[in-house]
Amino acid sequence: MAEVFAARRDRLRERYADNGGAVLISRPANVRYLAGTAPPGAVLLIGPDGDTLCCPATPLSGVPESGRTDEALRPALLPEDGPDPVIVAAGLARRAKAGELAVEEHHLTVARYRAIGSEVPGLRLADVGLAVERQRIVKDEEEIACLRIAAEITDQALGELLESILVGRTERHLALELERRLVDHGADGPAFPTSVATGPNSGRRGHRPTDRRVEEGDFLTVCVGADYRGYRCEIGRTFVIGTTPADWQIELYELVFAAQRAARESLRPGMAYRDVDLAARRILDGAGHGAGLAPLTGHGVGLEIDEDPQLTPAAMGKLDACVPVTVEPGVHLPGRGGVRIDDTLVVRQEADGGPELLTITTKELLAL
Amino acid sequence: MAEVFAARRDRLRERYADNGGAVLISRPANVRYLAGTAPPGAVLLIGPDGDTLCCPATPLSGVPESGRTDEALRPALLPEDGPDPVIVAAGLARRAKAGELAVEEHHLTVARYRAIGSEVPGLRLADVGLAVERQRIVKDEEEIACLRIAAEITDQALGELLESILVGRTERHLALELERRLVDHGADGPAFPTSVATGPNSGRRGHRPTDRRVEEGDFLTVCVGADYRGYRCEIGRTFVIGTTPADWQIELYELVFAAQRAARESLRPGMAYRDVDLAARRILDGAGHGAGLAPLTGHGVGLEIDEDPQLTPAAMGKLDACVPVTVEPGVHLPGRGGVRIDDTLVVRQEADGGPELLTITTKELLAL
Structure with a gap:
């Protein structure tokens, strides 16, 4: 070393x-x-x-x-x-x-x-x-190994939370419980303040957990990541509480999922940062959500949770192999809630299998 | 406001x-x-x-x-x-x-x-x-009210922990549990990373919790504080695990307690910062622990956990009324452990009752 x-x-x-x-x-x-x-x-x-x-x-x-x-x-x-x-x-x-x-x-x-x-x-x-x-932008395999472990820990912590009963618990408690589970599974700590957003708060980027309790019919958005030996990853998922998602929930989820997939699939060496952003932004924009979008679709991760590159409309530069980035589009409808889907991936050559997904928790719309 | x-x-x-x-x-x-x-x-x-x-x-x-x-x-x-x-x-x-x-x-x-x-x-x-x-050094009564609530929350969280079973639990888990309890009682979060130190780690300033488990006969040092509306306090206590403290434990505890009391009792408007430090340092020094002491006996608290004044041997300046400070002497014996006792107090005029103790958890040597 x-x-x-x-x-x-x-x-x-x-x-x-x-x-x-x-x-x-x-x-x-x-x-x-x-x-x-x-x-x-x-x-x-x-x-x-x-x-x-x-x-x-x-x-x-x-x-x-x-x-x-x-x-x-x-x-x-x-x-x-x-x-x-x-x-x-x-x-x-x-x-x-x-x-x-x-x-x-x-x-x-x-x-x-x-x-x-x-x-x-x-x-x-x-x-x-x-x-x-x-x-620091291009990582070596030791660094990527740390990110991979950070992602495994995060997936485990999130998986356990999903098996527990959620209705009636507050955003704040769920966030604390997730952070405890990260440490239980070997994290040095959370990579950033865990965000749990329910109902009308769901889908908001960087939402700070409140005392709002999870209710039947809510969207629930979780954004969490582990710090493992200094390396930080990020996952975001949105679930629905109860058995039957409403039509608007299914529709919005499918839209954000399509945008996130398009950006993920665009990740390859040589791709312009702005074109990754555009791949997701175009889809959300086309559905009429352009105005409220976050200024970025993703960013580099590593020893800090927000590193270069920035995947934004104005970013200059192109992806290299072995660059880990997040892909995290979302839509929030004021008063109703929304959807965010966030993965950490490593850019890889097509010949090496294309983008390596580190955060493998399912992206199906789960009803919990 | x-x-x-x-x-x-x-x-x-x-x-x-x-x-x-x-x-x-x-x-x-x-x-x-x-x-x-x-x-x-x-x-x-x-x-x-x-x-x-x-x-x-x-x-x-x-x-x-x-x-x-x-x-x-x-x-x-x-x-x-x-x-x-x-x-x-x-x-x-x-x-x-x-x-x-x-x-x-x-x-x-x-x-x-x-x-x-x-x-x-x-x-x-x-x-x-x-x-x-x-x-920021001299606080107004609204600021002191926030610190008072932060201290109450901290005392509550610590009190609850002491009622639970400690033997066999790790430093890391106890620290996480304390932080969860702070938030349960209304804190915005911990004021600083909670320190839990057992056995040979006890008494170390700023110890980062490890996976060491609490054992019978251990000293257990806890240093924790709540952030309430941005205002941060700090308490440190040392306990003994099991029913009969060893003679060296009682002796060391009484020494640190005497040093901490001397510094607390010296807090009044007009007292030089360095003389508060000296009041504690003199006692620990006289017992042969001078070499390993921390460079400070305490510090101001407020919107940050470590503010001016610094209570050190070289500090220039004198205390004013309405200045909240910590008083936190400690002794650590390498390989054996040690004692720290830490309070947050507000300097007050003699006529107003002298120093106001915000962190009221008992400083008796409790056997848990």
Whole structure:
């Protein structure tokens, strides 16, 4: 494993550090991607004479895990009430005679940036931009294996919930129960705040669970995902409560299902992000739901639940193989409710079987 | 309520905006403090011609709540995939002919700061520093009422857990159960990740729950708190599992209890932060535990779980009335375990009865 992280750092080193520069990574997901661990507050220095993970100590931390497994990475443990790790790392870069220090201007605050300038003078500051985020878009098979396990855990937790009695329970309770089950099955935690939406709330993207109770005849929309070793997936399903879905429910469900399937089937290397979005949007738009649609049909997942690429009408760029994305169209009818269907898939070559569906819970309209 | 928020903003306006300047607040807890609400991504502009809350829309947001109750605050709802609210707010400041815009340099990223400079030229940028954080230290009675309810909820959840059977259950399960009970009793969620530590883990500050099961003879340390309407409190207690605590357990417990009591009793307006820390530290140090102690004895709480003041040996400043703080000394003996005792209290004048204890669960050494 240690070589994986060293190889990831080498790609940055080639671009920024090989002619005597250094790179300072502060965004936690990027630190984790490059170092294999990201204790709270840790920053990573990729320097001309080697790499250092600067960690503020806590009573618990001790030597960070990757310090033991990754010989190419020096850990520097700072006292808990000690200096800002960013300043320590900049000092190390200067001592290693780095001429330039590239920082993450989209993460570093103005105050910390100024502090580097005043406390470690003589370093030319540059911007590393979104270099690490871009590097993170295409996943290796170890990363995909983590996402696959995250999806398995999520499917299990959701499956168990569906076997229990739902009528009369609140959105909030169902969400908590799902999160408990994720952890029971080995998740490090939920990948994002679990959304459970009933009746008129169903189908709303990002709905925060309320004290509304599940009633007969409701649509029930669940959106949940596990975090497994830092990797986060997402599934969304809509069910109907009771035995006989109403006609409008069946109709709306079939429409969203068709839109979701069209976007899923469009996933292949070389496909423009915007065309994936369009595949779903066109169908919902054609049925008269264009105005209320979310601005995106899906997004990348990985060490964060919302990564690049963004599958939106204005997105530039094309899919590569080994990019995991969500496909999550939905329609919400104010006052009535609605449907969302959300999967996590990995883009694969046609020859490799096409898109790999990670979240395998059925997408039939179940009456619970 | 709306007047409360307007009055808070007026204090900033007097300092920064009255001579034609404007203030841009981006740190979420500060936005919430000044606007009464902080939808994800929202920023607040305090301008010469009035105040605006710039919110990126989500399919759910609609008009932010305070927009209905706080007539002095204009809501500006931006499209979900629209421009950075920081840029919109800066544009409003320029349109209102503000000469200078003070930003939170300790929160704003370098990239957003640069974007203001390039997309809204002609505004002189200044730093508002920690002005809002400082204003937040002394709480009003409405804020203290929220903290009181948060503490009541926390006491209830902890009390219920103590009545259940603990032996054989894992730290992780106990933590999840506590968090569920917090929500059952009306919390918006946990104030911070609940810590449950058993046996050799007990007494460790910030311990992350593991799969270790509670055993007879263990010390069990629980640290938990509720978030009620954004206000966060904290309680920590250590129990012994089984009927007869060992001598070392009784001794260590009495020591930490004495240290915690000394610090609690030192809480009064005018007392130096460092002397509150010293009151506890001196006792633990005198018993030979000085080396392993945490760098702080307590900290402020409010809209964040870790606010100013910091009760540390090097802290400058003195307590005021109506400042809520934690008092949380602990000792951990590697390999054996330890004790932490943690309360949330509000500093009050002697004439008003001295420090107000919000977390009232007993601090007797209970054998469970």
